[in-house]
Amino acid sequence: MDIHQIRSQIEQLDSLPTIPPVVRKLLGTIDSPKLSLSEIGGFVSKDQALTARLLKMVNSPFYGFPGRISSVSQALILLGLSVVKGMLLGVSVFEMMEKTMVGLWEHSICAAMAARTIANKKGLGEPEEVMVSALLHDIGKVALKIRFVEKYESALSIAEKEGVPIRNSEERIFTVSHAEAGGWLAQKWNFPKTLLEPIAYHHRPNLAKHAPIQTAVVHLSDILVRARGVGFAGDDLVPRVNNRVWDCLSLSESDIRDTLMVIEDAVQEAEEIIV
């Protein structure tokens, strides 16, 4: 398949009717100093259903954000535009995720929780941002599946029959994997590098230049969730952990055990959150 044609199709994901107009418009904005956070908050708040879902998500004990968040403006001030953008996208693509690949939502939510736990353990400044990038790390799978239904079914079938990772069968069919596809979307949506790189390089963390630690966290979170057998991400294999990631994060066995317990809690709650 022609890669330019694939990219063009992928980048039109936000034109789907399931993406609310408010999110579509927000994804097109950059962190412009001309727009104040309260202006953006007011604009998002016009979509009441979306606002309610966002507030439900950020106030859920599951997410555990500090304090109580009662408005979009407050969420923007506390969490920043890119996190709120990512979460709005997360709640918007939830249905798409569930319909396109059963189990991908559970995988994504659990990866998000694992990433936040590891980010906190490593003392990263923006654990919520790492969490959002883990929540969206497989958005490329959604995009490929929605845009190329039959071809993606073939990729899934190859992965199952030949026992190979889904990213390998994706590359065989599309020449790119879901990670590159997700990176294209993150780029088009003006996500900062700290969100873009973990999405684009979660299988090749060595390539991350601007956000190597965040990318390492999402790489390991994906592996831990797959290792626990939670949800479904396209195949049942645990990817090998990158040696540099392992050394860079240098998590203790106790840290990993704690993260597994968080995943365990998330498994039980993933089905109940947001919906």
Next chain:
Amino acid sequence: MRLAKAILNEAGITLFGEGATVTEQMIERMRSMNLGPVYIEGASVPKRPLEDELSMLDARFRGSEGEPHMETLKRLLKEHIQSLYG
């Protein structure tokens, strides 16, 4: 039966505190308030027999035998899964 987590309304105000005893009256009130998930204390029962879980774990790690970090991860996973079964 006790609440494992506090139940909050959308404004973040606690309606029922963590550890509160759940009564029939409380359940009726919760129903009428259209609340989110309610968490009750107590360990959940694992869905599959332990042997099945462990053989699935082996299957997921196939192809990464001999990799030191993967062996460490697999051992931690195995211990973790075993701990869930008491």
